[in-house]
Amino acid sequence: MALTFARRTLGAVVLAVACCVLPAAARAEAADAGQRAFDRGDFAEALRVWQQRANAGDPHAQLGMGALYDLGRGVAQDATAAFGWYMRAARQGLPEAEINVAVMLDSGRGTPHDAEQAALWYARAMLRGNHRAEYDLAALYASGEGVPRNLGTAVALYRAAQGGGLTAATARLKTLQPIAPSAGVAAQSLTAATPLAPSGDVTPGNAPELVWSTPEQPLPVLYFVEVVGLDADGWHNVFTSYADLPAALADLPAGPGTYAWRVYTVARNTLHYAASPWTGFRVQAESSAPGPE
Amino acid sequence: MRTIILFASLAVALAAVTSAASAQPPAPAPAQAQDAQAKQPDSLVLYFASGRATIRPQDEALLDKAARLYRDGQPIVMIVSGATDSVGSATQNLQLSALRANAVVHGLESRGIPAEHLQLVAKGESEPAVQANAADERNRRVEITWR
Numbered sequence: 001m002a003l004t005f006a007r008r009t010l011g012a013v014v015l016a017v018a019c020c021v022l023p024a025a026a027r028a029e030a031a032d033a034g035q036r037a038f039d040r041g042d043f044a045e046a047l048r049v050w051q052q053r054a055n056a057g058d059p060h061a062q063l064g065m066g067a068l069y070d071l072g073r074g075v076a077q078d079a080t081a082a083f084g085w086y087m088r089a090a091r092q093g094l095p096e097a098e099i100n101v102a103v104m105l106d107s108g109r110g111t112p113h114d115a116e117q118a119a120l121w122y123a124r125a126m127l128r129g130n131h132r133a134e135y136d137l138a139a140l141y142a143s144g145e146g147v148p149r150n151l152g153t154a155v156a157l158y159r160a161a162q163g164g165g166l167t168a169a170t171a172r173l174k175t176l177q178p179i180a181p182s183a184g185v186a187a188q189s190l191t192a193a194t195p196l197a198p199s200g201d202v203t204p205g206n207a208p209e210l211v212w213s214t215p216e217q218p219l220p221v222l223y224f225v226e227v228v229g230l231d232a233d234g235w236h237n238v239f240t241s242y243a244d245l246p247a248a249l250a251d252l253p254a255g256p257g258t259y260a261w262r263v264y265t266v267a268r269n270t271l272h273y274a275a276s277p278w279t280g281f282r283v284q285a286e287s288s289a290p291g292p293e
Numbered sequence: 294m295r296t297i298i299l300f301a302s303l304a305v306a307l308a309a310v311t312s313a314a315s316a317q318p319p320a321p322a323p324a325q326a327q328d329a330q331a332k333q334p335d336s337l338v339l340y341f342a343s344g345r346a347t348i349r350p351q352d353e354a355l356l357d358k359a360a361r362l363y364r365d366g367q368p369i370v371m372i373v374s375g376a377t378d379s380v381g382s383a384t385q386n387l388q389l390s391a392l393r394a395n396a397v398v399h400g401l402e403s404r405g406i407p408a409e410h411l412q413l414v415a416k417g418e419s420e421p422a423v424q425a426n427a428a429d430e431r432n433r434r435v436e437i438t439w440r
Contacts, residue, residue: 063366070364086364096366107362132405136361161405168360168403171353 034064043074054085062089063097070110079110090121093206095128102133115146120196123211123247126157131164134245138169142176148215151176156244191215192274193223193246193263198281204256205286207249212263212276214246224264224273225250229257230280256285335362336438339397343380343433346392348400356397359437360404371406371439373397374414379427387417397435 034049047068053061066085069078083104089097102121105114119140125133138157141150155176162169193212202208210225225248227239238259239250252259260280266273337359339352348356363371375394377386394413402408423429 067366071369100364100366103361103364109362130365132360132363132365135404136357139357139361164405166403166405168353168356168400 032060034061038064038067038073043068047074054088057092059089059092059094059097062086062092063094063100066097066100079104081110083110090124091203093124093128093203093209095125095130098125098128099130099133102136106136115140117146119146119213120211124197124209126160126245127209127211127247127249131161131166134158134164135161135166135169135172138172142172147213150214150216152217152220153214153246160245189218190221190265190267190272190274191217192276193265195261195263195276195279199279200281202281202283204283207251208259208281208283209247210250210261210263211247214265217265219270220268221265222268223248224266225261226264227252227259227261229253229259231258235260252283256283258282336436339435339437340431341393341433341435343378343430344389346389346396348396353400356400356404360401360406362439363401363406363410369439370410370412371401371437372412372414373401374416374436374438376416376420376422376432376434376436377418378429378432379418379421383417387415390417391415393433393435397437401437 032049034046034053037043037045037049046064050061050064050068054065062085066082066089068074068082069085070082071077075081083101086097086100086104090101098121102118102125104110105118105121107113119137122133122137122140126137134157138154138161140146141148141157142154143149155173158169158173158176162173191214193214196211196213198208198210210227212223214221214223223243223246225239225241225243226237227250228235229238229252238252241248241250250261258280259282260278262276262278264273264275337355339348339355341347342349359371363369373394375390375392375397377390377393379386381389391413394415398408398411398413401411418427418432421427421429421432422434423431
């Protein structure tokens, strides 16, 4: 007795689902001919349009190219090429691309497994509002994969994911027991965080994503980030912020500039802190931004 | 072949399983060309205790792993297929397989996977992974595949 049903309609439904799930940011571009072609299943046309725009630096088109290669639509399936396109879009701060880069580094799809880089890209996606990235980064901190094992940070990240509606975080929080504060020895044993990004050249046009990793601390902490601008006259403060999670978006002046940043690990209930080393980065002028690779 | 396919976003309920069972099975649609050239999908398998549809604590990590494979911004579909061993009636097993698959669907949703990207399949006892012994515990399973 066969109880299979909806097989004929399944294809149509799957296609309908496919048409509804491209990123909101990409869909917001009503004039995106590539998106329209993709929606109607004309993958060759989507490829033609997106390739042109992607090569011109459009991150949404680069994300679309990544999807075509990821799924093998209009091109032969090629996870490595997909990763490359996702990475180009991610470097421009597109959240969907950032989480895709993270999960592919995490799973070793299209690129060698690299948990440290995965953690970095999860953090970047988190800064752009992706709650899945909070949950996944929490898992890395809970296990010590790619980052120092830090249950306090894992708890903070799971709570953030929980606040974003990921109910699995609630169950995870029940299983985690952060190390209890140990009075007395705590103040002298704070460990400075390790800046992960940015360093070197930064793609202009988006607020730089400051990301650091931090080991378990003996008492509750928060972070204080400081960015200074460097010019011929010396240095001047351009951005400071407190953060509960190990990342922050730096709101910098428009245009090119050379900067240095560091992060303080600050005890919540004492005056003690530990400062990371300074890390330099440079925001290039728009016209001198690196082109497609 | 006893198979039920539902979209998770429709809030799969047992009543739906029952009503779906009476639907006329249409002829299968021809496979799309690009599907034919797609690679064999990856998969993860979760196992269940006899007669149960509860995800074991040790398998929560597997759900984390599955969620960490999902990529945004593309029409990827994760297929969640529940199955049972041959112990009990075929109808009960069909329902049990739906419950198992539904538990996994909820687990993935709770990790931020959009419901519209999840497809639930209830196989009952119709497609045992261990065919030589339909009562084998390895047939009490949910397989997650994606493409």
